[in-house]
Amino acid sequence: MKMSEIRDLTAAELAVKNRDLRQELFNLRLQQATSQLEKSAQLRLLRRDIARIETQISALRKKAA
Numbered sequence: 889m890k891m892s893e894i895r896d897l898t899a900a901e902l903a904v905k906n907r908d909l910r911q912e913l914f915n916l917r918l919q920q921a922t923s924q925l926e927k928s929a930q931l932r933l934l935r936r937d938i939a940r941i942e943t944q945i946s947a948l949r950k951k952a953a
Contacts, residue, residue, distance in 0.1 A: 889937045894944050902948070906941045909934055 897905065913934045919925040 889940065891940055891944075894940055897944075899945065899948050902941055902945050906938065906945070909938050909941065913938065 916925060916931055916934065
């Protein structure tokens, strides 16, 4: 997910997207633990997307305060 796409989302949409990505990360970690994960690079990409979303959430909170 690109940062420009993330900037267009509202705070509520960002929270939902963050929750969904964290759930997906959990599922991928389970697959990795059971040696069923085919693309290990997915973990890194998901972590980066989560970081981008959390950065935008904190920027919105700072802007609102």
